[in-house]
Amino acid sequence: MNAAPPKPVDRQLPSDEARELLVLTRDLVQRELAPRAAADEAAGRFPRDVFRTLGEAGLLSLPYPEAHGGGDQPYEVYLQVLEELAAGWLAVGLGVSVHTLSCHALATFGSDEQRSRWLPGMLGGAQLGAYCLSEPQSGSDAAALRTRAERDGDGYLVNGTKAWITHGGRADFYSAMVRTGEDGPRGISCLLIPGDAANLTAATPEHKMGMNSSPTAQLHFDGVRVDADRLIGEEGQGFQIALSALDSGRLGIAACAIGLAQAALDLAVEYAQTRQQFGRPIADFQGLSFMLADMATQVEAGRSLYLAAARRRDHGLAFSKEAAMAKLFCTDTAMRVTTDAVQVLGGYGYTQDFPAERYMREAKMLQIVEGTNQIQRLVIGRHLTRS
Structure with a gap:
């Protein structure tokens, strides 16, 4: 049976391009997300293929500059696309939001060289990111985080544990807040860490009451070496x-x-x-x-x-x-x-x-x-x- 056409877009949107984007999103939701959401949630299956499809459609990079592979869309439009995705399958909508969040540090605080080097790959659709701030003992009190990055030659050695990480163990890169200096917010820095870094492991995903298709796991850093050029912004700017x-x-x-x-x-x-x-x-x-x-x-x-x-x-x-x-x-x-x-x-x-x-x-x-x-x-x- 052929799927019914998506509902007309009844929204105040700033451009015809935005309207076409919403129509595309509703079509993808109807064809790719809604038919499988319940079964995949019940089975706890992570829909990595769906994120690849969204990436190919340009929906993983909407609010970022076109010069680096983004969609150059205002947040007003990006958020309405996100709403449509979440209406079809929350795990996917949330996953896109987390990916966008994980790109923010580099896109906003990275150097021109860093953005040119890494951002196109992060926004190109093939990669999926994660954001690492919380720890087992520091959730709402984020400034109390303990994961430490010590200078070691031309890089850092990272040790510690991050908690409640969406896409933990599945992400291609992590925007991680780590302690490089004194206690408190002024001692925190941001590192862009590859998902396949040596000595970086993920725990068994948490058993949650919902969102079973979205893996949430602790990440363990046991002497993970990160090159110094992956420091985003300045030391102490992480908070x-x-x-x-x-x-x-x-x-x-x-x-x-x-x-x-x-x-x-x-x-x-x-x-x-x-x-x-x-x-x-x-x-x-x-x-x-x-x-x-x-x-x-x-x-x-x-x-x-x-x-x-x-x-x-x-x-x-x-x-x-x-x-x-x-x-x-x-x-x-x-x-x-x-x-x-x-x-x-x-x-x-x-x-x-x-x-x-x-x-x-x-x-x-x-x-x-x-x-x-x-x-x-x-x-x-x-x-x-x-x-």
Whole structure:
């Protein structure tokens, strides 16, 4: 059976090119992602081939300069592509967001020589990256990281453990924050580490309640040698690089959250229109129609919030507070909307015959990654009260 054509693009977009990009993304989601998402999640299969397909379509490099192999798209457009991918399969949307995050350090803080040397390969579609900040004892307190890189001749020797690494053991490169100096944020630097570096190993992936197609693993650095020319920025600049990356990455998580929430809403609406009780569709009952209305309103509000933050970024304005707000609101929205979707489906929502229960499990993760929502509130509060 031939797949139905993708839905028309009903969005405010800045160009015809952006509209064509959204149509391409919806087509790929319908053909390559949605048909296999449930089975691959149940089996815990990592869809590396899907990322290659997205790379060939140019979807792994959208917000970066064309001169280095990027798509030269504004963040406003990139995030809407990300939302569409996440609506079809969150593990893929999140994976693209993580890859984009892992390229940020080199693209933004690297030298011209470093960018010319490595960025085209990272953006070319064949490689997949990972971002290494968290450790077993330092999650929200990222400045307390312990993984150390000691100078050794014309390079560094890296020892330590990174934790909660998306694509851990599968990535082709890692943007890793390591300690090269004193305790605290001023002693942290950023290294671009090849995925096949000697003495770099990955632990068994974590057993999670959702997102089983997205491997999350610890990385062990046991005397990993890294050439000095793979230092991004200056020694001691790593914490600044990490926070800059996270501001942009939080917008990616917000977009993924709205994609997931939209998928749950679409499922709930379709079910409510076809499920009959007392001789009519359950969508006709006011109590349920009000629930759907609230779900739809929350999704639209979240989309507007992350796009407003993205447009600030595109115009060169400060957006750290707005990124934290978007991440907070959109991921909380995803949790509420997916929970309500389960309720709309009733008993069927609690079974694996429908994806509502998977959406709900996946939404919980989004409230935790790239800064818990409690940390987002802390960030927002500090912006509001600092002099």
